[in-house]
Each structure stands twice: as structure tokens, then as C-alpha cells.
Amino acid sequence: MTQHLLSIDDLGADGIVELLDLAEFMAEVSARPIPKVPALRGKTVVSLFFEDSTRTRVSFETAARRLSADVMGFSVGTSSVKKGESLRDTIETIAAMGIDAIVVRHGSSGVPWQVAQWCDASVINAGDGWHQHPTQALLDCYTIRAELDRPFADLHVAIVGDVKHSRVARSDVDALTALGARVTLVAPLTLLPPSLEGWSVEVSHDLDAVLPTVDVCYLLRMQLERQSEGLVPSLREYTSCFGLNAARAARLPDHAIVMHPGPMNRGVEIAADVADLPRAVITQQVRNGVAVRMAVLYWLLGSGITLGGGNVIGASAGGSDA
């Protein structure tokens, strides 16, 4: 059966931990003078981005190349999609070329599930609408584990900002709560999902009160159009209530880290000087993204291993050392 990575729920806590362990090995590969192994030689990975995202796309393509996969980019802006081709026809056309994995990003929630029905390749969700961005959640968990080195069950993570429209927030909530962390969403009600039934989270509207209690302060990108939609009176007011400035950052415990999925709006959700503090691990997140995506690609396309089958992953990947 073809395996996919559509949402964090596909993995479970054990699956997440195994992928993080595998990513550690991939990080070691990436640190070598020649950061490349032949593990996926002969495999073809297509990146199909219906929505612009330079960083996620480059990260996936870099990961695939470090594993020696062939990478095809499908540029929606210049393709038949612009000429009115249906999503299904696009997918079936690409699949007919004989490919092993499709990395898909789409502005509509749920599209990766539809893609998975229409082709035999492994589908990796690189972000669908407001819904899921599982590799972002994995790289965030990887970064938290690397930076804080304490059990997730002992961590308190605040996710601050526009949770309602955020696939990063949904994936991170799923992953962090699966791993046992305490998660608090901090936002005005207009930026929270209408219902939190089934979410194991706490909610606060008071960032200042939450900051001294957290180990991780995760800031979400504040889209500029939320102001014109009337969800906040103004970005200025949002920043004054929910932006992380230097004074607020000083309320964090000494060990606490600041994270952001990028791209940042400096001066809106995060002050410029805070983004440059040592505790802001935003570039580490980007670096770890490549290792995590190598792990995901190897898991899906590598030697047919299934998660939960013990740590044969590291061993077999090690065996393919170039």
C-alpha cells in the first residue's frame, strides 16, 4: 500500500519520534563535506506548488537532491492549470509520467487527500489551505527537542496569533499534544477557530500573563489582509496586544525560545530586535527543515520500512553512505 504524509494524525506519537530520530541522522548527512547519499537514486519526486512558497519548495527539493532523487518542479503559474485544466487531470497527467512522490501545496484545504485518490504515488502534504503542514510541525518539534533537550511532557508551548487561518498552528497543535506538551493558544477570539472541540489546548487572550510560564513562544505570521477583513481593528493594535517586543520577551524564562514559521513580518508579530535575539531559533528551524524532509522522503520512498518497526531506519540509511 502506498504511504502518504497528509497530516500529523497519520503518524501518531511513536511515528513522530521515529521521524525525528531519523532526521537526526539526516542532519549528520547534511553536515558532511559532500552532503549527499544515494538512498533514493532512481526515484522521482515532483514538487507541485499551486501556491507560492519559495522556502518550503527549496527545502523539499534540497532534501530530495541530498538523497539523490530526481526532482521535477511543476510550475503552476506557467502550466496547463492556468489554461483551465482540472486538478484531477493535472494529477493524472503527472502521475502518467511515472513518479514516486508528489509534494503538493495548495491554497484549498483537503487537496492532498484528493490527490492521493487520483494517483499511485506517495503524496506529501506541503501545506493545504488552513489545514495541515505536517513537515513544518515535524521540523518545529525537531527544533524544540534540539534546543531545549527536555521531555515534551514537561514543556509549555504558547502559539500566538492567527490560529484560525493557520495550517502551521493546526499541525503543531496535533504534533505537540500528541507528544504530551501543554499548549496554550493566545489570540483574540476573531483569530481562533470557531470551535476547539477535540483540541487538547488551553486558550488565553493575555499574552503578558502567559509568557512567564512558557518554554516556547511560537509566533504565527499575521497576514496583512486580516485587518481589511475586520478581524482586528488595525495591525497597530494587534502588535500592541499580541506582538512580541523586547519588553515582552524579557518576561520569558531564561531558557525559553522564540519560534516563527516564516516569513516574518518584522514589526508586526515580532519586533526586529527580538527576531535577532539568540533565543530566536528561526534560522535553526529552516536548517532543520531540510533534515526533517529528508527523513520523510526516505521513510516514504526508501527501503519499504514502516514506522513502528524499530530503529532499522538509521541503520539502513547509514548503509547507503556515499
Next chain:
Amino acid sequence: MPEQSGWVVVLRGGDVVDATGRRRADVAIGADGRVEAIGPDLDPAGTSARVLDAGGCVVAPGLVDLHTHLRQPGKEEAETIETGSRAAALGGFTAVVAMPNTEPAIDCAAVVREVLELGRAAQLCDVHSSGAITVGRKGERLAPFAEMAALGVRLFTDDGSGVQDGRLMRRAMEYACGLRVTLAQHCEDSALAAGGHLHEGEWSSRLGIAGQPAEAEELMVMRDLALARLTGATVHFQHLSTAGSVAMVREARGRGVHVTAEATPHHFTLTHAACAGYDPVFKVNPPLRTDADVAAVRVGLGDGALDAIATDHAPHAPETKELPFDQAPPGMLGLETALALALTELALPIEQVLALLSWQPARIAGLTDAHGGPIEVGRPANLVVIDPAAEWVVDPTKLASRSRNTPFAGRHLRGRVRHTLLHGEPVVIDAEAQR
């Protein structure tokens, strides 16, 4: 005993069920398409009558659908009046009211005439036309009710959207009073519902798709009940889907407001959890709601708060249901599954199910001259023969509709239409359409 030689069809061995009750009786139909005889053992010997077996079946007035999208003119790739009429006949309907959200909209006599003519040509069920409340269904100025009423239009609606402007809706109600027509409302406050693709709640939040709250429907129900009281007009609410709406209608009727209401089979069988797999076949407007809403709709159908089951049959060509969920059009097929869903899913006696699907909607649509029974000598023979024990599985590929967007694929149902008679002519025999 009437003149036997004129019999053309005899329905033999069934129980006749109509608003007057239930009795064991055969039904004989004359060449004029009217019932000629009713009795426990009619003998067709010596006549050239075609005998149709109704053994173990219920012979009832044909079903009447208050809410059918036939898509013609304009969207013939999804359905035509002919294919939709065939689906209706197979579903046991002898009359349907075509919704006006076609292209062009049914908002003037010329389009009404076209729809009626195509319906007559298909000869599979009586196709009645609704008329739009406003020109082009744009919600700006009143459509010419009188010229459409003169062609027999009795139900006016902007279905697909509600009339947003309260002042305009008040004028529509006042104007309608003078013409003895009924206004039917698709209740949806468009500002509150804007951008919502499923019910706002647990599943919209989880799936990351904008939802529309129950209150978007309920606010317009509330407003129109107030306007109906103000104007004395009769208002009919289409496809009510929330517990709050059902409760308001029940309460208003108690106060003497002239209100009727319908609910669809999908709103008494499916919840928003069906959208979990992102299949746009489960996208519909109003959206599938919560367990509590489904329960309230069922109770409303049972206790009389709701008057009718209407299908909201809404065909969409397959490629449009292969779009991302938030881009696919809302709507589901309904004509061929409505009766069986009601019989299978509602814990109601068949008499009550038929009231909801036949004589009560016939009254709301102003069609009691020819539809909804009672089954009496001299009445037009618009009849359905139902085998209440027949079990079947919904297979989308076998539906008569031109489209395939049923949310009930693979569902086991009990109760099936055996024969349908339109003005005495068997248009469905043994569950097969005759044309």
C-alpha cells in the same frame, strides 16, 4: 360497478393509502387518466386493461417535490428537464416544482413557458415552475409575479440565495397576498454565511475550511416570521437544517403565523462529520449540521413542526465535484432516494411519510387539483405504488439523473417505488422508466 370496458390500467392487490386512511383496494383507471373504480377485488376480465401487480404494496397519491433543481435552461450538462423528470418518476414523484436558479433565471413568463413546455414534452412527471422573487434573483427589485402566476406559478423563491433586504421582502409578501401565491425562502443571511463551505463548528475548525454558522439560517427565519406576522402573508421555509429554525417555526405556528416548512432527506440523515474526507459530494447548502440538528429535524417531521420532505435535488456534473472542497458547487441528488431514506431512516408510519412527501407538499404548492390525493373515483390518477419491504443499495451509476453526486452511494435502503402513474399512464413499471 362503473363501465369496465373503459379501464386501461388496473392496480391489483395493494393497500390504498391516502389522507383519508388505509384500505385494501384495487384501483382501475380510465382512458381519461382518471380513477374509475376502487374496490377490494376489481375484475379486469373482459377489458383490455393492463394489470399491474401491487401485491404487498401501498398504492398512494404520487409524491410531490417542492424543491427540484432541473438545471434547464442553462446547465444541461448537469441535468435536463427530461432526465430530471425521469429521476423524479423513478423516485415516485408525479409533480415537481422546478427551482428558478437556472440561466437565465425563471423570473418572467417567457422562461416559465419554456420550462413548462419542456416538462410537458418529457411526459414523465408534472413539471411545475417556481418563479423568482426578484429580477435575476439579484435581490434588488420584484419580478413580475402576476404574469408568472397567470401561467400557474404558485411558489416564488430566489432559491440559491435568500432575499437579503428586509424592506424588499416585506413588499414581496404584501404583493404576494393579493395574488394568492406563496413566498418560499432560502434562509441564509449572506453576510454572516459569506465564504462558508460547511457548517461552522467542530468540523470546519478541524478541517480548516471556513464555515457558516447555524445563525445565518436562523436570523432569516426569525426576520421572515416577523414579516409574515406584519403582512399576514404565508411564508414557506425551504430546506430548514437547524434545531433553532425548527423550534422557531413550531413556536410561530402556535402563535398563528401562516408558515410552512420543508426539510431534506440529507438533513435528517447526515451530519457535518461526513465532510471529514473532503469529498465535495457532501458539500451542500444549507450545510450538513450537527447530530443535535439532525435529531431536531427528525422530531420536527414527526410532530408536525415541519410540513414536508423536499429533495433539494441539485445535480452537478462530475468534474465540478472533483474540485477542491472550497471551490466545488454545493448540492446533492435527491429525487431517487428521498422516499426510501424517509421510510428507512424516519421511525414514522408510512401514512405519515406519505403525508410529508405527497399531500402536504401538494397543498403548499397549490397542486391539490391533480396531486396529493385523495384516491377517489374521478380524480386524476397520479399515483405511486410502493413496495415498503423491498431492499436495495444505492448505486450512483444506475441513477437516471444525468449527474452522479449522491451522498448515499452504497447505502442500504428499504422501500422502493414499483410503479408510477402519471395521469393514468404508467411511466414507471417494476422500477423501470417507460420512456
